[in-house]
Amino acid sequence: MNTFRALRSVPFRWYFAGQVASASGTFLQQTAVGWLVLQLTGSASALGLVLAAGGLPALLLGPWGGGVADRFDLRRLLIVTQAIYAVLAASIWALAATGHAGVPLVVVVSVLGGVVGIVDSPARQAFVGSLVPPDDLASAVSLNGVVxxxxxxxxxxxxxxxxxxxxxxxxxxxxxxxxLAVIAALLVIRPLSAARHSARSGGVADAIRYARGREQVLVPLAMMSVVGLLAFNFPVVLPVLAKETFHGDGGTYGLLSTMLSVGSIAGSLGVGLIRHPRRIYLVRTAFVFGLAMIAVAVAPGVLSASAALLITGAAAFAFTTLASTTIQLHTAPEYRGRIVALWVFVYIGTTPIGSVLTGWISGWGGPRAALLAGAAACLVAAAAAFRVKTPPHPDAALRDLTPVAR
Incomplete structure (x- = not known):
């Protein structure tokens, strides 16, 4: 199938297999950390502290992680970050097994993991571009999203x-x-192309100037900064929607979350069918995302909300995958780490701010109002991007990619 064409690349197949194991382990640990903290303290506020601590480095330092990615060989850098992640996970295991895993130590490990993440995340996403031909990048990014x-x-x-x-x-x-699965894959991978890097590469300000001069990069970043702030706060909205609006329990919340996740997998797979992402696709998926959130907001019951969340998840993650692919295709290799870091920041780093705003809106007008605010952000971003005329890419090194711009 066209969706899976990136798997024709041997380096990407190795990387994909390693990611399947590692990503499952990561979310397994996130769940286990929550359970461990609740066992230790019985306090939801303590759990919130641990989760906030892990996200703090991305909020404060996220854009600077890409500068590190642009200065070093990505494969070697990822081997180091994955090894540190393994050591941190083993540290929590050793501390918990010996009865020394208090909340302060878990917070420290979470912060250290967050610090590693500000380098690892842009490096990982930029590395994918070196494992497949340019025409297969959309497939590679979509499969990475599926994982x-x-x-x-x-x-x-x-x-x-x-x-x-x-x-x-x-x-x-x-x-x-x-x-260890990712590290083993990275040890045998030989990228199809190597990103140009320099010890004297510019910093965040240089990357921002680069993005401002290229609408193909600036438009997806601007769209995500608006959409990500108000529309991607489902962990804040869905529990309240399940409990207060639909008067349900944990099972109701689980159903809503599962439908959103199933839709996101479908959306990521769908993007893999597109060989050349176009700006109009970003506009359309953002528009559908907004309409689907309106449908969730006005849904009279759990079943109708679940159906709407299926569409919401598909549109949301199709939009995310398309935006990420477009940014990488239109960024010169020596800037890719920093630009992807900016992308990660507007997508993930703004989560603490967006969560506070969404929580305030939910407290004022209920979860339906918060969903409508997110929908409005999607529709505004889609309308603004539709009016922008995107010129061909100015970099001669990427002339073969100019059809993607239109």
Whole structure:
């Protein structure tokens, strides 16, 4: 199938296999950390502290991580970051197994993981571009999205099985071992192309100037900065929607979250069918995303909301995958790490701010109002991007990619 054409590349197949194991382990550990903190303290506020600590480095330092990615060989850099992740997971396991895993130590490990993440995330996404031909990048990014979205379902489910069967502590050891799969893949991978990097490459300001001069890069970044702030806060909205609006329980929340995840997998796979992403596709998916969120907001019951969330997930992650692909296709290799870091920042780094705003809107007008605010952000971004005329890419090195711009 056209969706899976990136798997024709041997380096990408190795990387894909490693990511399947590692991503599942990552989400397994996220679930286990929450359970461990609740076991230690019984406090939801303590759990919130741990989660916030992990996201703080991305909020404060996220854009600077790409500068590191542009200065070093990506394959070697990723081997280092994955090894550090493995050590951190093994550390939590050792601390918990010996009875020394207090909340302060878990917070420290979470912060250290967040620091590693500001380098690892842009490096990982930029590395994918060196594993496939340019025409297969959309397929590679979409398959990478499928792995991550599938892991959001598989990881927590596996954690639940392990917690019941052997307890929470072994989950951390399983995650540590899962990183060995990625490291093994990286050791044998030989990229099809190597990104140009320099010890004297510019910083964040240089990357921002680069993006401002290229509408093909600026438009997706601007769209995500608006959409990501208000529309991607489902962990804040869905629990309240399930409990207060539909008067449900944990099962209701699980159903809504599962439908969103299933839709996201479908959306990521759908983007793989597109060989040359176009700006109009971004506009259309953002528009459908907004309409689907309106449908969730006005849904009279759980079943209709679940159906609308299926479409919401598909549109949301189709939009995300298309935007990420477009940015990478239209960024010169020596800037790719920093531009992807800016992308990660507007997509993930703004989450704490967006969560606060969404929580405030939900408290003021209920979860339906928060969903409508997210829908408005999508529709505004789509309308603004539709009016922008995107010229051909100015870099001669990427002339073969200019058809993608239109």
């Amino acid at each position: 991550m979205n599938s892991a959001r379902v598989v990881g927590p489910a596996l954690a639940g099985i392990l917690i019941v069967a052997v307890g929470v502590i072994p989950c951390f050891l399983v995650n540590a071992i899962s990183y």
